[in-house]
Amino acid sequence: MTSPRPLDSTQLAAYFALVETSSLLRHAVEQQLQDAGRLSYVQFQLLATLGDSADGSRRMTDLADGVVYSRSGLTYQAQTLEKRGLITRTPAADDERGVIVTLTEAGRAVLADVFPGHIAVVTDMLLAPLSSSDVETLADILTRVRDHMRRSPPRSAAPRRRRSKGTGE
Amino acid sequence: MTSPRPLDSTQLAAYFALVETSSLLRHAVEQQLQDAGRLSYVQFQLLATLGDSADGSRRMTDLADGVVYSRSGLTYQAQTLEKRGLITRTPAADDERGVIVTLTEAGRAVLADVFPGHIAVVTDMLLAPLSSSDVETLADILTRVRDHMRRSPPRSAAPRRRRSKGTGE
DNA sequence: ACCAAGTGCTTCGGATTCGAAGCAACTGCG
DNA sequence: CGCAGTTGCTTCGAATCCGAAGCACTTGGT
Numbered sequence: 001m002t003s004p005r006p007l008d009s010t011q012l013a014a015y016f017a018l019v020e021t022s023s024l025l026r027h028a029v030e031q032q033l034q035d036a037g038r039l040s041y042v043q044f045q046l047l048a049t050l051g052d053s054a055d056g057s058r059r060m061t062d063l064a065d066g067v068v069y070s071r072s073g074l075t076y077q078a079q080t081l082e083k084r085g086l087i088t089r090t091p092a093a094d095d096e097r098g099v100i101v102t103l104t105e106a107g108r109a110v111l112a113d114v115f116p117g118h119i120a121v122v123t124d125m126l127l128a129p130l131s132s133s134d135v136e137t138l139a140d141i142l143t144r145v146r147d148h149m150r151r152s153p154p155r156s157a158a159p160r161r162r163r164s165k166g167t168g169e
Numbered sequence: 170m171t172s173p174r175p176l177d178s179t180q181l182a183a184y185f186a187l188v189e190t191s192s193l194l195r196h197a198v199e200q201q202l203q204d205a206g207r208l209s210y211v212q213f214q215l216l217a218t219l220g221d222s223a224d225g226s227r228r229m230t231d232l233a234d235g236v237v238y239s240r241s242g243l244t245y246q247a248q249t250l251e252k253r254g255l256i257t258r259t260p261a262a263d264d265e266r267g268v269i270v271t272l273t274e275a276g277r278a279v280l281a282d283v284f285p286g287h288i289a290v291v292t293d294m295l296l297a298p299l300s301s302s303d304v305e306t307l308a309d310i311l312t313r314v315r316d317h318m319r320r321s322p323p324r325s326a327a328p329r330r331r332r333s334k335g336t337g338e
Numbered sequence: 339a340c341c342a343a344g345t346g347c348t349t350c351g352g353a354t355t356c357g358a359a360g361c362a363a364c365t366g367c368g
Numbered sequence: 369c370g371c372a373g374t375t376g377c378t379t380c381g382a383a384t385c386c387g388a389a390g391c392a393c394t395t396g397g398t
Contacts, residue, residue, distance in 0.1 A: 007288060007296075014304050015291055017311035022191035023237055024318045040354080060377065068192055070356050075378055077354085097363045097376045119176060122184055127176075129317035130310065135183050138310050141303050142186035148298035149193045209384080229347065239386050244348055246384090266346045266393045 025125055032121045037114040042067065042077055044118070047086060047111045050103040057102035059092065086110055194294055201290045206283040211236065212246055213287070216255065216272065216280050225272035228261065232270060255279055 007015070026041065033039040039047070045067045050056050058066075064074045078101060081087045086107035092098030103111075127135060176184070195210060202208040208216070214236045219225050227235075233243045247270060250256045255276035261267030272280075296304060 005288070005292070007291065010301075010305050010308050011291075011296055013312060014308035015295060017308060017315050018187075018191055018194070018295070020237070021311050021315045021318065022187055024315070025187070027237065028318075042354085061375090068189070068196070071377065072357075072379080073355055079378095080354095092376095095364075095376080099377065119174070122176065122180075123174070125318050126184060126187070126314060127180055129313050132179075134310050136179050137306055139179050139183035139186055141299065141307050142190050143182060144298050145295060146186050146190045146193070149190065149197075149294050211384090230345090240347065241349080241387075242385055248348095249384095261346095264346080264394075268347065 021126075025122075028121050028125050029118065032117050033114055036117045037110045039110070039114060040077075042069065042073070043081060044111075044114065046074075046077060046081065046101075047103065047107055050087065050101065051108065051111050055102075056108070057100050060099045060101060063101060081107070190295075194291075197290050197294050198287065201286050202283055205286045206279045208279065208283060209246075211238065211242070212250060213280075213283065215243075215246060215250065215270075216276055219256065219270065219272040220277065220280050225277070226269050229268045229270060250276070 030041045033041060033044050037044075046063060049063060049066045050058060060071070060074060060078070064071055067074075078087065078089060078099075082089055084106075086104055088102045088104055089099050090102070092100050130138065199210045202210060202213050206213075215232060218232060218235045219227060229240070229243060229247070233240055236243075247256065247258060247268075251258055253275075255273055257271045257273055258268050259271070261269050299307065
């Protein structure tokens with residue numbers, strides 16, 4: 001583990017800018033999704049993931065993996081989306097425990113309804129002030145960071161407050 | 170408003186990597202803050218903002234502005250932090266309506282307790298896979314984006330979709 | 339000084355989230 | 369086959385969040 005050396009101003013700037021940028025972007029996107037289709041960001045991610053699939057369906061677990069999300073939260077949103085008729089849930093054929101989530105026509109319609117505005121927000125807020133080489137660089141750097149994070153050990157190895165002399169507290 | 174042209178793969182990659190990176194980073198940071206000091210990310214931001222102030226105190230409104238956050242959410246967290254003795258709330262001298270939030274010694278202690286681990290997480294997860302020139306580039310690009318976003322109009326110009334009479338509202 | 343409008347914060351109701359516990363179906367081993 | 373452990377999803381309880389409404393104080397016009 002890295003020793004906790006203080007961060008220099010550039011590192012701090014990168015960190016803060018990352019946090020604030022994504023926060024502002026997320027707020028703006030959520031606003032648009034709410035206005036255009038009464039969707040939360042998570043709901044949009046779920047529909048978009050389904051739309052991305054060839055037959056418009058996925059297992060619950062695969063969905064949860066695609067969106068970094070808890071199982072219970074996914075169940076909740078799946079219920080909500082099902083009530084609105086945007087998806088259906090059916091037991092998997094080969095495994096009775098599994099649930100296959102499928103995008104309905106209404107779901108596709110909402111997605112199509114919302115997508116242009118979504119792209120517009122991303123374009124206007126994130127991409128507008130960047131040159132294409134900026135975008136390329138940004139994508140490269142953040143992709144490396146993401147891959148690194150994914151490989152990172154689970155937080156169970158996180159530094160405890162106290163020196164662990166035993167099993168902890 | 171920009172016309173909704175589809176994004177190319179690099180633009181998509183930058184967008185997705187930004188969202189996922191910040192999401193993963195946030196999760197990791199929250200985990201650490203929880204383990205080290207039972208703080209949520211927002212609570213940490215509030216304490217850190219106060220700690221940043223010369224006398225360790227701020228008005229509620231100024232705090233809410235510093236952290237992108239709703240007033241009611243701030244009230245909720247201020248109550249929580251006050252119950253734990255990490256801050257105090259006192260009416261402002263010059264304006265009875267205003268509330269001055271002040272960091273206590275206990276609050277400073279928790280902050281000091283949590284800080285090293287916080288830096289370690291940021292270092293290990295975000296900075297580790299980057300060269301110093303990467304960090305510099307990242308900071309530069311994201312700072313420009315952030316400044317652009319801050320200048321952006323508050324999203325009232327978004328195409329409103331008519332509210333149909335809800336099915337269960 | 340008085341009243342209306344404005345400002346700062348809190349309260350309230352509802353939505354969303356997570357982790358833990360629960361339930362049902364599957365798998366491996368004898 | 370039958371049992372124990374695992375896996376996939378849901379339910380439950382608690383925490384967190386937001387917007388709207390409410391309350392208390394301040395300000396401006398008369």
